Amino acid sequence: MLKCKFDVKGLDLYYSDFQALKKVDLEMSENEIMAFIGPSGCGKSTFLRTLNRMNDIVEGCRIEGKILLDGKDIYAKNVDVNQLRKRVGMVFQKPNPFPQSVYDNIAYGPITHGIRKKTDLDEIVEKALKDAAIWEEVKDRLRKSALGLSGGQQQRLCIARALAVEPEILLMDEPTSALDPVSTGTIEDLMVELREKYTIIIVTHNMQQATRISDKTAFFLMGEVIEYGKTIDIFSNPKHKRTENYITGRFG
């Protein structure tokens, strides 16, 4: 039995008076890839962003219920949000490298968390870029602007940037939706490798992608988790009619 990382209990989320998540219960385990699927607007991103408290910066957003990380409530009063976000990294749908050099992009996180020594930083940058399978492509242009990279390279750079602060969990919101098949393949291989060391949670609209790489899948609909469990079970033998309709493409 894998160790449970996130344990979500009865989570409700409201944007002002609109309820975007309804009584979500989910468990996510260590060294697994968990995929969230569901039609547009059903709350996948919203849910993902509650896990590293990115919704804190959204005005009018409030939550009820509990999210436990290693058994501790991440919304408790004494939680340091910045430390939480260091443990729970995030990669966004749209690659968002900072308008700085490749090196500075990666070093930003470690420096933020107090690493100052040049040799240490050099090492972290190289390791993160290697882990994200982009080292070979950028090693000769570390000092050049990250904005000059291709979309796929930028996304892998963002993954490297997230890895550089050594998170325990990596949240990825449709990380390949803007990419060509080759870049997508590279990033999928990467996720499978990263599973050895991290817990990965990914939002995807691509059913094949979910089946290819994920261990568990949760199906969201209108702010509710309709069904979740082993990916093979969900796709080969869905318990709910609505899940079946969605994954067979008869819907949404």
Added chain:
Amino acid sequence: MKLTKFIDRALLVLTWLFAGLTIAVLAYIIFHIVINGVPHLRLSLFEIRHTSANVSMLPSIVSTLFMVILTLIFAVPLGIFTSIFLVEYMKKGSRFVNVVRSAAELLSGIPSIVYGLFGLLFFVEFLGLGLSLLSGSLTLSIMILPLVIRTTEEALKSVPDGYREGSFALGAGKLRTIFVIILPSAIPGIFAGVILAVGRIIGESAALIFTAGTFAQIPDNILQSVRTLAVHMWVLSGEGHHINEAYATAVALLAVIFLINALSTLAAKKIFSIA
């Protein structure tokens, strides 16, 4: 069908006409100043000491530079911090932000002579700073503050939210995000605002006559009265028998403005082109 085509044509012609007119007027003004000013540029106009005989403009050139620098020192940090507060810390569309914004808009519409009177009453008399470089620059700071705030606000707002999210998601705090990620990418926009402000400072006369006075000297402290180039021109043309020197000063004023624009564009290019 025919009518719309005709209107299309007419509009195109009008656009060209007005664009041409604008350029023609600008060209004529510059031409007029250069023709009337350049022949009167003499070496004695650039003597260190101003006397009523040589009407040297060198003290005014130096004073103008001091005025620009001092005013920017007061207004730019204040303006930038105000905008950071408004954009990054206050909620969007909050009452307070709207009030500050309307106040800034109102302030930018007030004629500069009103600032001059305010400066005279407040800085010169009430605070007892006298007619001085300091009073003048404080007055001008208030005058250009709305401009700095507005351009900085626009610059901050145009920084993609993705940068903010990316930084927060790495566990960076708000201050670090603002100073390391957001401000650097907003600097070109802020810079453009500062250049506009510099233009206003150099061109200002009314507000300075009341606050910095008209004494032509290279000041050795900020409590001395100074006469900037624009004020110098005003004095010369008011006296009636120095019209030629006033034109020569106008040439120098144009030159200073061109120079500052060219230098800052160059500097901007140097700073913002990451190799």
